[in-house]
Amino acid sequence: MRYITIALAKGRLTELSISLLEGAGIDCTELKSNSRKLILTDEKNKIRFFLAKPADVPVYVEYGAADIGIVGKDTLLEEGRDLYEVLNLGFAKCKMCVAGPKELEGRMDSITITRVATKYPEIARMYFRRKRKESVEIIKLSGSVELAPLVGLSDVIVDLVETGRTLKENGLVVLDEIADISARMVVNRVSMKMEKERIGKLIQDIRKQL
Amino acid sequence: MKPWNLYTPEGVQDILFEACSQKRLLEDRLRNVFRLNGYRELETPTIEFFDVFGGERGLIRQESMYKFCDSKGRLLVLRPDLTVPVARVAATRLKNQDFPLKCCYIGNTFSFDELGGGRQHEFTQAGCEILGINSPEADAEVIAMAIEAIKATGIEDFQIDIGQVEFFKGLMEESGLEEHEVEEVRELIDLKDFVGVEQVMDRHKVKDELKTIILDLPKLFGPTDILQKINYDHIGQRASMALDNIKAILRILEDRGQAEHVSIDLGMVQSMNYYTGIVFRGYTYGIGFPVLSGGRYDKLISKFGRDCEATGFSLGINMALMALERQKKLKPFQKEGCLVCYEEGARKSASELCRELINQGIPTELDILMEDIEKTKEYAVRKGLSRIIYVNRDGSRKEYPL
Numbered sequence: 317m318r319y320i321t322i323a324l325a326k327g328r329l330t331e332l333s334i335s336l337l338e339g340a341g342i343d344c345t346e347l348k349s350n351s352r353k354l355i356l357t358d359e360k361n362k363i364r365f366f367l368a369k370p371a372d373v374p375v376y377v378e379y380g381a382a383d384i385g386i387v388g389k390d391t392l393l394e395e396g397r398d399l400y401e402v403l404n405l406g407f408a409k410c411k412m413c414v415a416g417p418k419e420l421e422g423r424m425d426s427i428t429i430t431r432v433a434t435k436y437p438e439i440a441r442m443y444f445r446r447k448r449k450e451s452v453e454i455i456k457l458s459g460s461v462e463l464a465p466l467v468g469l470s471d472v473i474v475d476l477v478e479t480g481r482t483l484k485e486n487g488l489v490v491l492d493e494i495a496d497i498s499a500r501m502v503v504n505r506v507s508m509k510m511e512k513e514r515i516g517k518l519i520q521d522i523r524k525q526l
Numbered sequence: 527m528k529p530w531n532l533y534t535p536e537g538v539q540d541i542l543f544e545a546c547s548q549k550r551l552l553e554d555r556l557r558n559v560f561r562l563n564g565y566r567e568l569e570t571p572t573i574e575f576f577d578v579f580g581g582e583r584g585l586i587r588q589e590s591m592y593k594f595c596d597s598k599g600r601l602l603v604l605r606p607d608l609t610v611p612v613a614r615v616a617a618t619r620l621k622n623q624d625f626p627l628k629c630c631y632i633g634n635t636f637s638f639d640e641l642g643g644g645r646q647h648e649f650t651q652a653g654c655e656i657l658g659i660n661s662p663e664a665d666a667e668v669i670a671m672a673i674e675a676i677k678a679t680g681i682e683d684f685q686i687d688i689g690q691v692e693f694f695k696g697l698m699e700e701s702g703l704e705e706h707e708v709e710e711v712r713e714l715i716d717l718k719d720f721v722g723v724e725q726v727m728d729r730h731k732v733k734d735e736l737k738t739i740i741l742d743l744p745k746l747f748g749p750t751d752i753l754q755k756i757n758y759d760h761i762g763q764r765a766s767m768a769l770d771n772i773k774a775i776l777r778i779l780e781d782r783g784q785a786e787h788v789s790i791d792l793g794m795v796q797s798m799n800y801y802t803g804i805v806f807r808g809y810t811y812g813i814g815f816p817v818l819s820g821g822r823y824d825k826l827i828s829k830f831g832r833d834c835e836a837t838g839f840s841l842g843i844n845m846a847l848m849a850l851e852r853q854k855k856l857k858p859f860q861k862e863g864c865l866v867c868y869e870e871g872a873r874k875s876a877s878e879l880c881r882e883l884i885n886q887g888i889p890t891e892l893d894i895l896m897e898d899i900e901k902t903k904e905y906a907v908r909k910g911l912s913r914i915i916y917v918n919r920d921g922s923r924k925e926y927p928l
Contacts, residue, residue, distance in 0.1 A: 318811070379643035380814025400718035506809045506816065508718070509685055509789070512748055 317362045320507075320514055323382035325370035325391070329499050332407045333386040340521035374399060374502065383507035383515065389497045390476055394436045400508050402519055403501035406526055412439060412494040415483050416465055416472035424448075424491050427471075433457050433464030434474040443474065443494050462486050537638075537647025545847075548856055549650070552679055552843055553632050556652045559678045563671060565630035565654050570611035572634070576601035579610055585800060585826070586610070590638045592647075604636035608651050609838060610826070616657045617830030625658025625834070632843075643814050644848040653820070653840030657827070660835035662771060665804045665822060666778035672818055672839045673784050676808055679846040680855050681817070684810040686787050687747065689794030690772050691801050691821075696765030697740055701732045711740070712795050718744040735760035747791035750776055768803075775804060800826065806839070812852030817845045861912040861928065863889035867902055868917040876917040903928065 324333050334344050346356040347365050357364045368376060373387040374397040385399075388408055392401065420427065429448075433455045434440045444452045455470055462482055464470040476497060477483060477490060501522065503515060534540065541549060557567065576593060579586045580603070592604040605611055608631050620627065632652040641647065654671050656664050669686060676684050694715070698708045707726060714722035723744065727737050739761060746752060753773060758766050772790070779785045794805055803822030810817055820839025827834035850856045864883055868876035876892060883890040895902055899916070906914050907928055914926040 378814055380812070401722075402718050402720065404721045503718075504814050506811075506814055509687060509747070509791070509809045510811055 318511070319357070319362050319364045320384065320511060320518075321364045321366070321382045323373045323376045323385040323387075324365060324367050325373050325385075325387040325499075326367045327370060329370070329386060329388060329408055330367065332405075332499065336386075336405065336522050336525055339525045340518055342518075371395060377502050377504050380504050380506055383504050383511065384518070385502045386499060387502065389495065389500050390436065390439070392500060392502065393442075393495060394438045396438060398505065399502040400505055401500050401502050402508075403523060403526070405499040405501060405522075407499050409496070409498045410476050410478040411490075412436070412474065412497055413477045413490045414443070414472055414474055414492040414494065415462075415477065415488045415490050418487060418489050420472065420491055421489050429471050431455060431470040432472055432474055433461050433470035435459070435461055436474055439494065440474040447494075462488060535647075537641050539646060539648075544859060549843065549847060551857075552847065553650070553652065555678045556675055556841070556843075557630075557632060559674050560630040560652075560654060560671075563674065565628045565671070567630050567632070568612070568615065569631065569633065570605070570608070570615060572605060573602050574605050574611060574614075576603050578614055579603060579606055585829075592636050592638065605633075606637045607635055608633055608653060608840060609655065609823070612655050612657075612838075613823075613827045613834075613836065614830050616834055616836070617827050617832035620657070621832060626664065627657045628654065629657070630654045644842075644845045645815065646844055649845075650843040651840045652843055653838060655836055655838030657836045658834055660803070660822070660824060660837075662774035662778060665771075665837050666775045666782065668820060668837045668839055669775065669779060669788070669804075669806055670782055670784045672806065672808060672820060672841070673787055675839075675841050676787075676810075676818065676846075679817075679841070679843075680850055680857075681810050681846060681853070682855070683853070684787060684808055684817070685789055686806055686808050687789055687791040687794060688772060688775070688804060688806045689791045690768040690804055691795065691798055692768035692771070692803060693765045693792050694743070694795050694798070696762050696768055697736065697743075699764055700736055700760075700762035701730070701740065703730060703732075712798060715743050715793050716795050718793065720744050733760060743793045746793055748789060750785070750788060750790050752790055771803065797821075804837070808841070810849045810853070813845055813849045815842075815845060817842055817849055859910065861910055863891070863909070863911040865891055865893060865902065865906045865909075865911050865914045866917065867893040867899075867914060869919045871919045872917045872921075875921055879915065879917060879923075899926070 324330055334347060338344050342361055342363055343358040355364055355366050370387055370391045373385040374392055374395040376382040377385040377399055378397040390412055429450065429452060431453045432440050435457060437454045437456045440454050444450045457464060461473045461475045464473055465488065466486060472491060480490065483489065508515060579591060580588050586606050591606050594602050596602050612629065612631065630653065634648055634650050636648050638647060652675065654668060656668055673686060703711065711723060711726055714726065723741055727741060753769060756769060776785060779788055800823055801821040802824040805821035807816040808818035818839055818841035822837040824835040827836055866876050866880045880890050880892045893902065895905055902914060911928060913928055916924045
């Protein structure tokens with residue numbers, strides 16, 4: 317039997333992903349053991365795991381280096397990879413939003429937004445091109461995006477909003493919602509065909525827990 | 527300073543000796559299989575006018591094409607595909623030919639699409655097309671040919687998934703969804719996003735029975751018997767005909783003994799603007815992308831001013847090679863060939879021997895190093911030859927196996 321390889325996003329999704337896999341009868345002891353090994357296995361079920369930076373998970377899965385991946389919808393939207401998105405796992409929920417100073421509230425259509433700061437340049441570009449039919453200047457940042465409109469780097473930001481507290485404390489408001497975000501399970505297009513039975517069963521076993 | 531003179535552009539590659547001979551071998555085998563099955567090869571130019579592929583209602587995104595201008599300022603492209611040029615030929619150069627016509631091609635195509643996982647910007651495609659006929663027999667023939675082609679590459683473990691774009695179009699027609707919603711559903715089904723499809727359906731009043739089938743679409747793939755599970759009662763005439771079409775094709779494939787590798791995927795809804803009937807893809811282990819794809823495209827040739835039905839497929843040779851490599855199925859390197867060396871004054875008889883061996887079909891080279899036997903052996907080993915023959919002045923020979 318071939319190994320089925322699962323790529324897990326390192327970070328806030330890891331623990332919940334592991335408990336779902338355990339619930340599906342997969343032995344994750346090696347995965348939880350804080351080992352330095354990069355690839356961990358469940359020999360009984362012939363399953364291999366590895367942890368990767370979230371943005372890399374869709375890449376591994378698209379290329380077939382991993383058959384299955386667990387990763388946030390934000391990463392999937394940003395990476396735009398050609399994958400099967402088979403399950404909404406429902407955890408790590410938040411929203412991808414356009415946010416900006418309060419003065420812009422309700423006036424999104426009347427102004428010409430020129431500069432957008434974000435960690436998600438592709439999502440921002442797609443939103444402004446498709447939904448607002450605007451050409452904008454995207455400024456890619458790596459963190460603390462809320463700072464950008466405050467110091468005049470950009471007019472608005474595109475970012476994940478969970479509780480909205482950071483926005484509020486900095487005098488920013490949500491101007492528009494782009495997408496609902498949560499953890500998803502993705503499958504390589506070829507693996508889904510070649511390993512239909514095993515992957516199908518795994519999907520079912522995980523779905524039962526949701 | 528010439529900063530780039532040592533490099534090749536992104537997405538193109540030098541293919542050196544061993545890899546090159548593997549690739550040629552594969553191409554030769556495919557060419558032979560096509561020829562033995564009655565397909566005639568044609569060659570179209572590497573450069574075409576942009577308008578052939580792009581322009582209004584273009585088939586291929588302009589961002590993915592290599593573009594440049596001719597001396598009159600007209601926009602040219604490096605061909606991104608080989609089916610479209612064949613369609614152009616069918617509508618123009620072949621307009622007086624009797625149809626049906628079976629043709630095939632092997633050639634390089636160019637595209638700026640994503641790199642990696644076996645995908646290059648320049649890649650070789652081998653394919654077959656049957657022009658001027660719409661029948662389940664023709665579609666089955668093309669699928670059978672695709673199976674023969676994959677087998678010819680040496681890939682043993684593979685699967686051909688068959689879908690029918692009319693099935694999806696028929697269901698959508700019945701559902702009464704608006705065009706942009708149909709596109710949304712199509713995208714979601716393509717992603718096998720079960721939840722997303724449900725959300726769209728919940729927003730609309732679609733008959734429950736029909737809704738169930740649409741919701742099931744992402745799951746409607748697997749062995750051919752899943753077709754039996756679909757209830758014809760609520761899907762409408764267009765989708766029913768699509769199902770009958772797949773079943774007819776499957777029966778033909780069974781009679782031809784080629785149903786073994788075939789399965790169904792009714793959720794295969796990519797390239798809907800291109801294909802008009804059956805669609806199929808070939809998958810194997812070791813690579814994350816299909817190794818071949820094809821289908822019926824009855825509207826394409828009319829773009830060039832002639833109504834002509836057509837069906838065909840193309841196989842990615844680079845992708846097939848990568849799969850073979852990953853599956854460790856590439857033939858291992860074998861020592862072959864002979865180096866003929868000679869004592870001073872024996873050049874004439876050495877070169878005669880050389881010619882003789884070449885005529886027998888043995889790769890043979892006459893020594894040009896003129897070094898001692900140790901150095902000569904080193905060269906021959908490096909080259910992968912199987913022996914050295916040393917010719918003496920008196921006509922006697924000594925053989926050194928390697």
